[in-house]
Amino acid sequence: MPAAPDPGLAPVPPVVPPRRAPGTLRVALLGYGVVGSEVARALVEHADDLAARAGARLELVGVAVRDASRPREGVGTVVPADLLTEDAQGLVDRADLVVEVMGGIEPPRSLIRRAIASGASVVTANKALLAAHGPELFEAADAAGVDLSFEAAVAGAIPIVRPVRESLAGDHVRRVLGIVNGTTNYVLDQMATYGVELEDAVKEAQGLGYAEADPTADVEGFDAAAKAAILASLAFHTRVSIDQVAREGITGVTSADVTAAAQTGYVIKLLAIAEQTAEGVSARVHPALVPAEHPLAAVRGAFNAVFVEADGAGPLMFYGQGAGGRPTASAVLGDLVSAARDRLAGGKGAYESAYASLPVLPADAAVTRYQVRLVVADRPGVLAQVAGVLADHGVSIDTVRQAVDEVPAPFTPGDGSAGSAHLLLTTHAAREASLASTVEALRGIEPVHQITSVLRVEGV
Amino acid sequence: MPAAPDPGLAPVPPVVPPRRAPGTLRVALLGYGVVGSEVARALVEHADDLAARAGARLELVGVAVRDASRPREGVGTVVPADLLTEDAQGLVDRADLVVEVMGGIEPPRSLIRRAIASGASVVTANKALLAAHGPELFEAADAAGVDLSFEAAVAGAIPIVRPVRESLAGDHVRRVLGIVNGTTNYVLDQMATYGVELEDAVKEAQGLGYAEADPTADVEGFDAAAKAAILASLAFHTRVSIDQVAREGITGVTSADVTAAAQTGYVIKLLAIAEQTAEGVSARVHPALVPAEHPLAAVRGAFNAVFVEADGAGPLMFYGQGAGGRPTASAVLGDLVSAARDRLAGGKGAYESAYASLPVLPADAAVTRYQVRLVVADRPGVLAQVAGVLADHGVSIDTVRQAVDEVPAPFTPGDGSAGSAHLLLTTHAAREASLASTVEALRGIEPVHQITSVLRVEGV
Numbered sequence: 001m002p003a004a005p006d007p008g009l010a011p012v013p014p015v016v017p018p019r020r021a022p023g024t025l026r027v028a029l030l031g032y033g034v035v036g037s038e039v040a041r042a043l044v045e046h047a048d049d050l051a052a053r054a055g056a057r058l059e060l061v062g063v064a065v066r067d068a069s070r071p072r073e074g075v076g077t078v079v080p081a082d083l084l085t086e087d088a089q090g091l092v093d094r095a096d097l098v099v100e101v102m103g104g105i106e107p108p109r110s111l112i113r114r115a116i117a118s119g120a121s122v123v124t125a126n127k128a129l130l131a132a133h134g135p136e137l138f139e140a141a142d143a144a145g146v147d148l149s150f151e152a153a154v155a156g157a158i159p160i161v162r163p164v165r166e167s168l169a170g171d172h173v174r175r176v177l178g179i180v181n182g183t184t185n186y187v188l189d190q191m192a193t194y195g196v197e198l199e200d201a202v203k204e205a206q207g208l209g210y211a212e213a214d215p216t217a218d219v220e221g222f223d224a225a226a227k228a229a230i231l232a233s234l235a236f237h238t239r240v241s242i243d244q245v246a247r248e249g250i251t252g253v254t255s256a257d258v259t260a261a262a263q264t265g266y267v268i269k270l271l272a273i274a275e276q277t278a279e280g281v282s283a284r285v286h287p288a289l290v291p292a293e294h295p296l297a298a299v300r301g302a303f304n305a306v307f308v309e310a311d312g313a314g315p316l317m318f319y320g321q322g323a324g325g326r327p328t329a330s331a332v333l334g335d336l337v338s339a340a341r342d343r344l345a346g347g348k349g350a351y352e353s354a355y356a357s358l359p360v361l362p363a364d365a366a367v368t369r370y371q372v373r374l375v376v377a378d379r380p381g382v383l384a385q386v387a388g389v390l391a392d393h394g395v396s397i398d399t400v401r402q403a404v405d406e407v408p409a410p411f412t413p414g415d416g417s418a419g420s421a422h423l424l425l426t427t428h429a430a431r432e433a434s435l436a437s438t439v440e441a442l443r444g445i446e447p448v449h450q451i452t453s454v455l456r457v458e459g460v
Numbered sequence: 461m462p463a464a465p466d467p468g469l470a471p472v473p474p475v476v477p478p479r480r481a482p483g484t485l486r487v488a489l490l491g492y493g494v495v496g497s498e499v500a501r502a503l504v505e506h507a508d509d510l511a512a513r514a515g516a517r518l519e520l521v522g523v524a525v526r527d528a529s530r531p532r533e534g535v536g537t538v539v540p541a542d543l544l545t546e547d548a549q550g551l552v553d554r555a556d557l558v559v560e561v562m563g564g565i566e567p568p569r570s571l572i573r574r575a576i577a578s579g580a581s582v583v584t585a586n587k588a589l590l591a592a593h594g595p596e597l598f599e600a601a602d603a604a605g606v607d608l609s610f611e612a613a614v615a616g617a618i619p620i621v622r623p624v625r626e627s628l629a630g631d632h633v634r635r636v637l638g639i640v641n642g643t644t645n646y647v648l649d650q651m652a653t654y655g656v657e658l659e660d661a662v663k664e665a666q667g668l669g670y671a672e673a674d675p676t677a678d679v680e681g682f683d684a685a686a687k688a689a690i691l692a693s694l695a696f697h698t699r700v701s702i703d704q705v706a707r708e709g710i711t712g713v714t715s716a717d718v719t720a721a722a723q724t725g726y727v728i729k730l731l732a733i734a735e736q737t738a739e740g741v742s743a744r745v746h747p748a749l750v751p752a753e754h755p756l757a758a759v760r761g762a763f764n765a766v767f768v769e770a771d772g773a774g775p776l777m778f779y780g781q782g783a784g785g786r787p788t789a790s791a792v793l794g795d796l797v798s799a800a801r802d803r804l805a806g807g808k809g810a811y812e813s814a815y816a817s818l819p820v821l822p823a824d825a826a827v828t829r830y831q832v833r834l835v836v837a838d839r840p841g842v843l844a845q846v847a848g849v850l851a852d853h854g855v856s857i858d859t860v861r862q863a864v865d866e867v868p869a870p871f872t873p874g875d876g877s878a879g880s881a882h883l884l885l886t887t888h889a890a891r892e893a894s895l896a897s898t899v900e901a902l903r904g905i906e907p908v909h910q911i912t913s914v915l916r917v918e919g920v
Contacts, residue, residue, distance in 0.1 A: 042630065042772070052697070052815040053629045151627060157773035159619070159627035167611060167619035169513045170502065170793020237512070295779060298758055312502070312790030313617035313780060319755060320776035330772030333630020347805040355512040 023056040025340050028095030028120075029063045030088055030111060031102035032072060035125060035152070036063065038329035039099055039336075040079045050333070054340035061095060064088035064102075093118055097339055099332060100124040101152075109133055116140045116148070121339040121348070123332055125152035131226035131242035134233065138352035147348050149335035154227045155180050155304040157327030158320040159334070164234045164308065165350050172311040173235040177459060178272040180227040182302035182322040183211045183218035184250050188268055188287075189300050191258045198253060210302050210323075220249035221285040224272045231306070232274035232283040237356035240274075246284035246363030253287050257453045260373060261289050264401070264424060267297040271458055275366070280359030282366050288458040289371055296459060307459070364433035369398070369460070371426045372439060373452040378421040382447040386423065389445060393438040398426045420449050426457065484517040485800050488555035488580075490524045490548055490571060491562035492532060495585060495612070498789035499559055499796075500539045510793070514800035521555060524548035524562075553578055557799055559792060560584040561612075569593055576600045576608070581799040581808070583792055585612035591686035591702035594693065598812035607808050609795035614687045615640050615764045617787030618780040619794070624694045624768065625810055632771040633695040637919060638732040640687040642762035642782040643671045643678035644710050648728055648747075649760050651718045658713060670762050670783075680709035681745040684732045691766070692734035692743040697816035700734075706744035706823030713747050717913045720833060721749050724861070724884065727757040731918055735826070740819030742826050748918040749831055756919060767919070824893035829858070829920070831886045832899060833912040838881040842907040846883065849905060853898040858886045880909050886917065 027043060029036055043050065043060045051057045060083060065072075068084040075081050085091055088111055092098055098115040100108050100122060108129050113136075115122050122141070124130070130137070130153055141148035151161045155178065164173065179185050183205055190201040202219065205211035217223045225245040232240040250270050261268050266289035274283045290297045295317045299305040304322025309315055321327040342349045376382050383400065390397055401424040427435065442448050487503060489496055503510065503520045511517045520543060525532075528544040535541050545551055548571055552558055558575040560568050560582060568589050573596075575582050582601065584590070590597070590613055601608035611621045615638065624633065639645050643665055650661040662679065665671035677683045685705040692700040710730050721728050726749035734743045750757045755777045759765040764782025769775055781787040802809045836842050843860065850857055861884040887895065902908050 038772070046630075046632070049632070049816075050630060053813060157770075158776060159623035162622060162627050163619035166798055167622050167791065167794040169797035170506075170510060170795075171790040172506070172509070295758070298755070310617075310790065312498070312786045312793070314784075314787055316618060316778075316780035318776075318778055321774045324774075326772045327774055330631040330770060331627065333772070334627040335630075337629035338626055341810075345807040347807045350801075353513060356509075 023344070024059050025054070025056045025096040025343065026061040026094060027058050027336070028061060028091045028098045030091070030098065030100045030108070032063050032065050032075075032084070033101065033103075034325035035101040035328045035332065037072070037074050038325040039101065039332050041074060042329060042333055044078055050337065054337045055344045056340055058097070058336065058340060062091040064091050089114060092120065095120050096343060097336060098122045099336060100126055101332065102126075103128070105129055105132065109137070112137055112148070113140060116144050116146055119144060119146060121147040121149075121343055123149045123335040123339055125150070125328055125332055127153040127223070127226040127230060131229040134230070134241070135239055142351050145348050147339040147342050149339055149349070150230070151335050152328045152331035154230050155306055155318070156320070156322040156324065157330045158304055158306065158318050158322065159331070160231075160306050160318050161234060163318065164231065165353070168308070168310055168313065171313050173308060174276055174311060175309045176231050176235050176272075176274040176306060177296060178227065178231060178306040179269055179296060179299050179304050180272045180306065180322060181218055181224045181270060182304055183215065184224070184270040185299065185304070186210050186302040187219070188250060188253065188258070188270065191253070191255050192262065192267060195255055195259065197255050198251065219251055221247045221270065224270060224285040228272035228274055228283040228285050231272065232281055233354070235274050235308075236276055236281045236358055237353045238281055238358040238360065239354045240281065240283050240360055244283060244360045246282075246286070246366070248286040250287050254453070257455065260424070260453070261455070264371075265292050266290060266457070267292055268455065269296060269299070273458065276358070277361070277367065279365065280361045282361040282363070284363060284366060286456060288456045290459045294459040364431065364436065366432045367429050368432055368435065369427050369429050369457040370435045370439070371424065371455050371457050372442070374423050374425065374442065374448055375420050375450040375452060376423055377447040377449065378419050379447070383423070385445060385447055386425070386442065389441045390427065390438055393434050393441065395430045395434055395438050396428045398428050400425050422452075483804075484519050485514070485556040485803065486521040486554060487518050487796070488522055488524070488551045488558045489520060490551070490558065490560045490568070492523050492525050492535070492544070493561065493563075494785035495561040495788045495792065496523065497532070497534050498785040499561065499792050501534060502789060502793055504538055510797060514797045515804045516800055518557070518796065518800060522551040524551050549574060552580065555580050556803060557796060558582045559796060560586055561792065562586075563588070565589055565592065569597075572597055572608070573600060576604050576606055579604060579606060581607040581609075581803055583609045583795040583799055585610070585788055585792055587613040587683070587686040587690060591689040594690070594701070595699050602811050605808050607799040607802050609799055609809070610690070611795050612788045612791035614690050615766055615778070616780070616782040616784065617790045618764055618766065618778050618782065619791070620691075620766050620778050621694060623778065624691065625813070628768070628770055628773065631773050633768060634736055634771060635769045636691050636695050636732075636734040636766060637756060638687065638691060638766040639729055639756060639759050639764050640732045640766065640782060641678055641684045641730060642764055643675065644684070644730040645759065645764070646670050646762040647679070648710060648713065648718070648730065651713070651715050652722065652727060655715055655719070657715050658711065679711055681707045681730065684730060684745040688732035688734055688743040688745050691732065692741055693814070695734050695768075696736055696741045696818055697813045698741055698818040698820065699814045700741065700743050700820055704743060704820045706742075706746070706826070708746040710747050714913070717915065720884070720913070721915070724831075725752050726750060726917070727752055728915065729756060729759070733918065736818070737821070737827065739825065740821045742821040742823070744823060744826060746916055748916045750919045754919040824891065824896065826892045827889050828892055828895065829887050829889050829917040830895045830899070831884065831915050831917050832902070834883050834885065834902065834908055835880045835910040835912060836883055837907040837909065838879050839907070843883070845905060845907055846885070846902065849901050850887070850898055853894050853901065855890045855894055855898050856888045858888050860885050882912075
């Protein structure tokens with residue numbers, strides 16, 4: 001290889017002016033809630049920077065709301081009042097770029113289809129819609145040659161959709177472990193830090209605005225399940241819908257579980273997990289014991305983080321705010337600038353990649369580890385009997401620990417627990433189905449007084 | 461806003477076959493070291509997946525090396541031996557996509573210019589080249605309408621270039637704090653964990669292959685400075701070259717510094733810092749005290765992490781492996797797939813964004829905090845005298861701590877230190893220039909026997 005520059009090197013072409021024709025793209029905003037109002041404000045207040053980055057002015061041509069007459073913060077000051085409209089369809093029809101931050105399935109689904117059909121690119125933060133109806137929308141966008149971007153749908157401000165889809169396009173993702181719901185992470189963190197019970201932590205989260213009046217979508221894991229479906233689809237180039245995500249929320253987690261976890265070197269987190277095995281892919285959401293030294297264990301409060309294991313890259317983690325108006329608006333605006341650039345360049349960005357079409361496995365095919373806390377009769381031979389049940393189900397034991405004093409049990413003496421011992425049993429990795437039937441069998445043998453908790457162990 | 465779908469909704473166009481014509485793109489690989497060999501292997505072994513993701517087969521048409529006759533691992537088995545060539549120019553001339561992983565300024569600079577001039581897109585991992593000659597190369601690529609991608613140039617496998625450039629395109633980045641050199645992070649981590657001195661930790665890093673035989677580029681901060689220049693350019697839409705990065709390596713850090721840091725709740729990290737203030741932007745590299753509870757403090761061993769503070773997104777962190785053949789190859793391959801897609805779509809990806817052209821500030825304009833350890837005469841009135849020096853320079857004191865026993869000093873009694881006391885002085889934020897002249901003035905007053913260490917505090 002020559003060590004010196006080639007004197008006959010072809011000259012580099014002279015610098016030409018930026019190829020971006022001055023121009024304007026019309027932006028329709030659907031929804032003016034915590035996210036929509038921040039998107040609107042940025043479009044107005046940072047118009048010059050956005051124009052320089054997008055290559056054209058992003059002109060907010062309208063904001064669709066349910067009731068245009070209702071007073072709203074920023075309307076009439078930041079955003080001209082006459083931009084508000086109740087005619088979302090009419091607004092969509094006169095836009096080049098449509099931002100959907102209404103939430104819910106309808107009308108967003110129809111409005112997005114309409115936007116795509118009219119040739120507009122779409123940016124959405126709507127995880128529930130994508131997890132349920134993503135394929136039909138992606139197919140429509142791909143066929144129309146327009147962008148359908150959704151960075152804001154997973155983990156708020158954290159860039160994760162683009163990194164998984166584009167930065168890791170030359171790699172092979174094995175597993176994704178995500179703390180993708182800030183409310184439940186806040187609740188579990190409060191339980192771990194202050195020893196409070198779940199209900200009280202949820203009430204506190206509601207008081208701070210982290211949790212809705214009806215916290216079901218968060219605490220039962222529905223929100224995380226939608227994100228798990230999206231992450232699994234991206235990571236494995238395979239369509240995974242929310243119906244295929246096994247889901248368990250945090251409502252069964254007690255402060256005793258959290259304390260026992262801490263005593264054994266773990267932290268309890270609600271994880272969205274997407275995994276590929278030799279048999280296919282799986283996605284699931286459940287509370288899990290994460291080793292205290294794992295990077296995910298250090299994710300406190302309402303923060304989110306997504307841990308990715310890839311063959312080439314190795315472990316990666318993406319950390320930041322997973323919700324809130326400004327963080328989510330940041331992700332929306334990043335997508336909007338990209339969509340504008342793609343449009344000006346006459347192309348579109350990423351297409352849906354579902355070529356691998358791997359089998360999506362049922363929940364009980366997942367391979368995981370259990371940590372089981374149980375109360376047993378305190379007499380010789382009991383441990384052998386318990387171990388026998390596991391062996392019969394093909395599950396091998398990693399560690400057994402007897403912890404009479406350390407682990408508080410959720411009952412008081414006098415209920416028949418005299419002469420009992422607390423066992424903490426951690427299994428090796430085994431199929432979910434075998435583990436579940438093992439626990440069932442343990443329940444059925446005499447020396448087992450109580451199964452205090454069953455938690456999966458992840459990140460080991 | 462209508463709550464039901466519009467019955468008159470325009471039908472979504474039928475799904476058409478993927479728009480990507482089956483075809484092949486010719487890939488030239490310049491360099492077959494730890495990264496190049498992994499890129500070659502992936503191109504051969506994962507050809508089908510890469511083709512599905514890129515939309516065309518990525519055919520490795522040649523590998524340029526200095527001496528094609530030298531035996532190399534994988535050549536003749538994974539990679540056909542006849543692909544090796546010493547004619548890098550000839551190889552570049554027959555490629556659609558050129559991957560440059562040779563390192564150094566020449567011949568990579570000439571070869572990349574040649575590739576761009578011939579209409580090929582380029583993927584490079586060469587931070588030194590970009591930090592020194594980025595503008596000329598980006599201008600050439602923009603003028604030619606080809607991609608010049610460099611995710612692998614900063615923090616190895618960690619997606620950071622794309623997130624800062626694209627995901628945060630609608631946000632306003634305030635500050636970037638990066639642990640972007642794995643060697644120095646490993647060395648500092650060993651010092652903190654085992655109390656060893658720098659020299660010994662460097663030797664250990666060399667033994668493990670983390671450090672070069674000549675570790676200057678790492679320990680003196682040159683490698684980190686190149687990355688700081690690239691990050692500052694991306695974050696602030698302003699050209700920042702390596703010459704504009706203030707640089708201080710870790711060679712002055714002693715195990716006593718590391719111990720003192722731990723005792724006061726800090727960890728010492730070598731940081732690449734890019735910052736925007738009202739006056740302009742600055743980039744610098746130096747060892748810094750990071751609070752133990754800051755996410756960067758938990759980055760252990762040879763890992764890298766980049767912490768970004770943006771107005772909208774808030775704090776973000778990207779964590780992973782910053783070096784090594786396979787991780788760096790992962791980043792290269794991600795760029796390669798994107799470059800292929802852009803090419804097939806007839807466009808190019810991101811253009812250089814330097815529209816803001818903010819002033820790049822000199823090193824002494826940075827605003828930071830100092831923690832100064834000093835040995836002073838142990839008598840009344842000394843503290844007042846020291847405080848007076850700071851006040852004279854307009855620097856205010858955050859905390860003063862007298863620490864006779866806790867902090868080991870790097871000298872032994874009998875050298876005149878009898879009757880002395882150790883002070884640990886932490887300032888409030890002030891201009892670097894004022895802080896530096898304050899330290900100089902402290903050196904000049906009688907009761908100050910010794911300035912044991914001066915470290916900046918970041919991340920507070």
